[in-house]
Amino acid sequence: MASDLTPGARSGLQAAYDERVRSGEIRPDPAQAAALAPLIRLEADLAAARPGGGLRKLFHKPESQRGVYLIGPVGRGKTMLMDLFFETVPVAAKRRTHFHVFMGEVHRLIDAWRKGDAAARKARFGQHKGDDPIAPVADVVAGEAQLLCFDEFQVTDIADAMILGRLFEALFARGVTLVTTSNRLPDDLYRNGINRQLFLPFIDLLKRRVEVVSIAGPHDYRLDRLRAAGTWFSPADPDNRRSFDSLWREMLGPEEETGETVEVLGRKVHFPHAAGGLLRASFASLCSVALGPNDYIAVAQRFHTVFLEGLPKLTANRREEARRLVILVDALYEAKTRLIVLAEAEPVKLYPEGDGAFEFERTASRLQEMRSADWLEDR
Known part of the structure; x- marks a missing residue:
């Protein structure tokens, strides 16, 4: 008008x-x-x-x-x-x-x-x-x-x-x-x-x-949505996928997925499903490719909210992907980036056995903390 x-x-x-x-x-x-x-x-x-x-x-x-x-x-x-x-x-x-x-x-x-x-x-x-x-x-x-x-x-x-x-x-x-x-x-x-x-x-x-x-009022309207919907969706069944998709659309609002390219040490990493401070990415695109700490730090600095989908249960032969997930979660945690996940299992069941499984327990603990109301509010 x-x-x-x-x-x-x-x-x-x-x-x-x-x-x-x-x-x-x-x-x-x-x-x-x-x-x-x-x-x-x-x-x-x-x-x-x-x-x-x-x-x-x-x-x-x-x-x-x-x-x-x-x-x-x-x-x-x-x-x-x-x-x-x-x-x-x-x-x-x-x-x-x-x-x-x-x-x-x-x-x-x-x-x-x-x-x-x-x-x-x-x-x-x-x-x-x-x-x-x-x-x-x-x-x-x-x-x-x-x-x-x-x-x-x-x-x-x-x-x-x-x-x-x-x-x-x-x-x-x-x-x-x-x-x-x-x-x-x-x-x-x-x-x-x-x-x-x-x-x-x-x-x-x-x-x-x-x-x-x-504009520094005490009320965070996006947090209201996350509180109502939750931030961890598992198992990755049709109902949870619909809820995950619905929350993405709600957080996106009238925005369009314009995509975003993040430059890291001269390399460019493109994310097609992004708008402003919101990123939607698959586990495969973040952890099954050769990305490292600098890439994950750049993602955490660039986006205030990350939707991570397709997070599988990991086995011993996927230890490199598990290692990258550890680094990604650490970067998001330190940056106070909000994380919404569509996963096959709860955090403690994602990588129970294999090289680095003991160290992964800390990551599972951080994932649990990142879905808590206290952590979401402390951003």
């Missing part, structure tokens, strides 16, 4: 939020209600900045408005508020996507500029001169959307870190406004990353161009 907010008019975002509360679709939440104010401010700023008709519209240069950066723990409603803002804000040229999907597209555009001849550049970018890809890429992005709404803003890739400052400086200069959700404050982005000092100007730029808004 669209809104034509004018000064003094009723906010379309506020009206939509109030309607969801009245209908019972969402419960009243003071932390969410407080976070509406900066989004309503931006809604009004964007409406006021729209050009009028005639020549003013023809020659109007888009203006970037001070955006909003929604920060808070998982499950507090950041994405819901951003999506509601996106639906109601009076902007025609707008785009909502996951940050990692957007950056993947940016890297492909950069690659196309660098490898394209004059004709290919002209066809894709409408221009062809110069060696620096940032300006033509920014022209393409700004030409498609004057409002960018990102879910799960985080920076772990050095290739992203090295271009973000120049890219967003160019986007803001072209009138693009940013709204994003994140689990990390701007000052914590790319923390301990390689050459992080080169990334610091982007953090300064970001803090100047967005209002950082905390």
Whole structure:
């Protein structure tokens, strides 16, 4: 739906939020209600900045408005508020996507500029001169959307870190406004990353161009779903598979499985069933292939919730897979990543005999702990 907010008019975002509360679709939440104010401010700023008709519209240069950066723990409603803002804000040229999907597209555009001849550049970018890809890429992005709404803003890739400052400086200069959700404050982005000092100007730029808004209410709505459904489904019969699938769809919500590629020490590991901070992967894809500790640590850092399906009872001739499962669980446990499992058996019966079975008892204990209410809440 669209809104034509004018000064003094009723906010379309506020009206939509109030309607969801009245209908019972969402419960009243003071932390969410407080976070509406900066989004309503931006809604009004964007409406006021729209050009009028005639020549003013023809020659109007888009203006970037001070955006909003929604920060808070998982499950507090950041994405819901951003999506509601996106639906109601009076902007025609707008785009909502996951940050990692957007950056993947940016890297492909950069690659196309660098490898394209004059004709290919002209066809894709409408221009062809110069060696620096940032300006033509920014022209393409700004030409498609004057409002960018990102879910799960985080920076772990050095290739992203090295271009973000120049890219967003160019986007803001072209009138693009940013709204994003994140689990990390701007000052914590790319923390301990390689050459992080080169990334610091982007953090300064970001803090100047967005209002950082905390949504840190005590209620975790995703945790409600996990409590109700449980996180360990065994045996892997049709009923448990239906429950596992249903919980995945519920946690996914309106999102689509866009897939995610995680880069580890120069290698790229692709996960086709992922969206934002959610990953769904089979035991075979994680533990029956040559992945190691660095891969599992990268997965644990990238995703806040992992759905692991097809976990079998393991025998002595599958000790390597059992070893990888131990390393995977350790990485997820240390990162406080939530784990939902569809397995053939309970944790203590997964690997009772074989090399490393004694050591696996600790993993079984951790798996038991990770399904407890206390552990799920302590995230």
